[in-house]
Amino acid sequence: MEVRQSLLAKNDRLAERNRGFFQARGLLVLNVVSSPGSGKTLLLQETLRGLASRLKAGVIVGDLATDNDAQRLRASGAPVVQITTGTICHLDAEMVARAVKQLDLNGLELLIVENVGNLVCPASFDLGEDLRVVLWSVTEGEDKPLKYPPMFQGADVVIVSKSDLTQACGCDRELALSNLRRVAPRARIFETSAKTGQGMEAWREFLIEKRKEIAARDPLLST
């Protein structure tokens, strides 16, 4: 337990260093987390495609194995750095700092970190992001926010994904939203389908607005 505490304290320090670095560059940084298969990569592909000329984005993507996701995201034209974690179940601040060094940051406005698919462990590891974005897909069951509270409690944004499958899955939308609001009362919620485009433009506009706020804020003195 002590070892774990000390590891987390070290990570928290490195995350704050990342945060200062990102602030100095005027970057809006997202930490995108979810279960495996919630649709993170497709959501990000469609986010990038639609943002195109409006917000210049780069991506860091973490996976135990394969560079499938990195390849899919590269097709958008955005610079993508892959972190292969092997058996490690989350990204940490140091991995992100190393990956950032491989990115050309000139002109970059948005940095998206796609975390390893895991609804538990990444909750404990701050990466220095501005917003923690948690995806929950309608195929996963309405009870998941209640069953995995640490991740949802820390969410700034919750993206409901695969909304086009709501009926096919027999998902009770009202119950799901009520559970989300109960566990993540301060989170902004977007209901989306990357397949049909539903809700995607609202999410992109939110990012553009957030990046404006970031660019206008007083570095190091804002919270």
Place this chain on the structure above:
Amino acid sequence: MEVRQSLLAKNDRLAERNRGFFQARGLLVLNVVSSPGSGKTLLLQETLRGLASRLKAGVIVGDLATDNDAQRLRASGAPVVQITTGTICHLDAEMVARAVKQLDLNGLELLIVENVGNLVCPASFDLGEDLRVVLWSVTEGEDKPLKYPPMFQGADVVIVSKSDLTQACGCDRELALSNLRRVAPRARIFETSAKTGQGMEAWREFLIEKRKEIAARDPLLST
């Protein structure tokens, strides 16, 4: 890293003790793992309902929070013990040993351990089970076995769940099966839908056969 190695070595010893205990009782023991929302609980509900008088089963269920799953499983009439892990992302052998003490083992033939929903961390923690059962739902994308190899490589059984949604999700069944066979070549694969009943009886018959093998084997000398 050394701390992690020593933790795992301790867990491995306790898991072997569990294994000896289970062998002496003639119990078939499953460790059921998957992402959150792959349908473990519904699969187990339908497994128990269909086994009824044919195999006497008990359940240990792990969750970060809530006893939703335990309550759902109790409705089957089987004895259920809940392990609430808080922020811990997996079950370990010691947690299972403690939970077993709370079960009435008299006449029990099958012990199902439903692990925390996590496709990464439980892969490293032997519980003393006979079979590791990995669920993969068709809603998660065909690439998941390749992206989360440690869990699938250790699978004795892979259950494809939510097969009724294959078309709605645009899941490429052949590609998924080929990926599963590549990463988990020794695993027995069952394609199921707990909702429609598809494949469920084959899975139940497999359990009945396995339990017969277990009951007939020479305790402590079999592998």
